Amino acid sequence: MVTRKCCYCWDVKLEKEMTRVPRKDEQRAIWVEKLGDRFAKRIQGKSTMFICRSHFANLPESSRRTHFKTPVATTVEVRDKQAIDQLMNEMVNIVVWKEIGESDVISLEDEKCYEYEEEFVPDIDIEEETENDLKPAYDYILVDYSILLETLLFCQNCTSKNVIFEPRNCVGAAFSATFTCFECHKSWSWSSTRRNGYGRQVNTDITVASTKMQQFFECLRVPHLTERAHYNIVKSKVAPAIQKAYNKMQSNVLDVVVARGENTGSINVAGDAMFDSPGFSAIFCRYAILCVDTHFVLDVETLRKERNDSSKAMEPRALEVALTRLDKRVRDTGKAVEIGSITTDRDSSVKKMLSEKFGSIKTWSDIWHFVKNLQKLLRKKQDQVQMYPVQHWIRPLCNHLYHSIASSSGDGELAVEKFMTFFLHIQGIHTRFRNVGEFCFTRFKKCDHGKLKKNPGKYLDLTIDSHKRAFDILFELTATPKRLSDMLTVSPHFATSEVEAFNSLSILYHPKSRFFSTDGFRMRTQLSVLHWNSLKLEKLEGTRVVERQKSHYSKTHKRVIWKDVFTKGTNKWRQEIYDNVRKGAFVNFFCQNQKVQVNSLLLQILRFSMILMMMIVKKYCWN
Secondary structure: OOEEEEOOOOOEEEHHHEEEOOOOHHHHHHHHHHHOHHHHHHHOOOOOOEEEHHHOOOOOOOOOOOOOOOOOOOOHHHHHHHHHHHHHHHHHHHHHHHHHOOOOEEEOOOOOOOEEEOOOOOOHHHHHHHHHHHOOOOOOOOOOHHHHHHHHOOOOOOOOOOEEEEEEEEEOOEEEEEEEEOOOOOEEEEEOOOEEOOEEHHHHHHHHHOOOOHHHHHHHOOOOOOHHHHHHHHHHHHHHHHHHHHHHHHHHHHHHHHHHHOOOOEEEEEEEEEEOOOOOOOOEEEEEEEEOOOOOEEEEEEEEOOOOOOOOOHHHHHHHHHHHHHHHHHHHOOOOOEEEEEEEOOOHHHHHHHHHHOOOOEEEEOHHHHHHHHHHHHHHHOOOHHHHHHHHHHHHHHHHHHHHHHOOOOOHHHHHHHHHOHHHHOOOOOOOOOEEOOEEOOOOOOOOOOOOOOOOOOOOOOOOHHHHHHHHHHHHHHOOHHHHHHHHHEOOOOOOHHHHHHHHHHOOOOOOOOOOOHHHHHHHHHHHHHHHHHHHHHHHHOOOOEEEEEEEEEOOOOEEEEEEEEOOOOOHHHHHHHHHHHHHHHHHHHHHHHHHHHHHHHHHHHHHHHHHHHHHHHHHOOO
């Protein structure tokens, strides 16, 4: 059933109860002359508009409207008559009950004088207990359509079941109908949900609570929102609530991080970028900055690729914007805390930007990215025939690289010398180091390990051609000048592993297989930050603890590892957003109704006063 909205009275009815507004300017001018300027503004620039058939005199539902048939506007006299008839009742309902409060109410009845009725004031404690007892456990329940009709087809006036109903309209998941009783001839309207402003509450709630519910509703044949209506609600109600919850969460997180950083006077952060699509065809770049101590997401920045720009160029620009904003937020707290260091990957453009614009912040490279780069390179070559003699040394090489960096406490030159001892160790040389290739040892002269069990079969003998060839390939791939120079700035303390975990969580909210608008991508990024920070807050408070461990195959290590499994998060932020949306919709609806009622009441009082004044003048002056 297709529904339309009347451009004159703004009522929503079935299309068969409507008729089209003419498109020609000459005919529209005649209609505007009769219906007024407000009607003209509503149809301006729009070709297809509808108006209720009830606005035409003697126009049956089944007949077609001729071109010469024009609507009839409600005149001022009719409105004044209606206002006078309903004035006293509205004054009692709106003014007396809302503003006078507990005072006596004047009730007007036909052929009776004024009477005073005492207002009943219920006991506050009893009322609160009753509301708590009657509060439902659920807001919505899925009900079979036939079962619902059995309950509704009942007249509360005469208790007759001889009732018929006629569906009026279905706006999203909100359904309304009109019921008529054959016994007492009473008609009444029914709706499955209440209004919140210009919308329906159930549609707002579904938009806030759902992610991918369209297939679910279609399979169950449940009426649901259209895509356009869904995104209108998201833009007007959901997005502001998410922004409010995000700002509150980030403010709380920064207070915690700054308070913990006051002991050392600095905050150590880590950052990494994530793109909206794989490969080099990305449009959005999202850069996240995390605290390495608490693992909170402190700031995120989303950039859209400009025309004739590369995807890779967005990463340093996004980091610059996010780091500048975070530095300002930390300084605005007024505490003696500053950003001490930042750990990133080995991207050369990022390092250049940091050295030029953030020289006071110590820049580190992530050890995980550094070792992973070497692992990928060696595993491509390890299955080759010439690499067979050193095949069993590849995993010890990566472990030794981790040990060299971690045991050097940030001393890059010492880490390089420790790492280069590996190429003497695989030859069976453990003391009196001088040089390996063109590299000379100046600070490290022997291996850290103790006495080893002699096993000459594992070591390389460079007098054998196959061993010498494998050793040269391994040394050439590993000990490159760039890798050795980058090792000087690899961090032994901080890593970006938590940033990678956050990126993995973000895939749930903005997967790379789907395209999002700029506002949509930013909103989903805020949702991922809310999810991540809420989990870390619960872990910091002690409400989320380790309950068990499970095995997991690591693609990086190519083996099974064990991971901690934490208790399930409460995700209170979702309920908070949901409550804020409902509360905001109720407040808007209440304010709109109050404004409409007050304006209508003042207008009616003014009209009533003028009519009474004219009647008094006519009675006492003209006679």
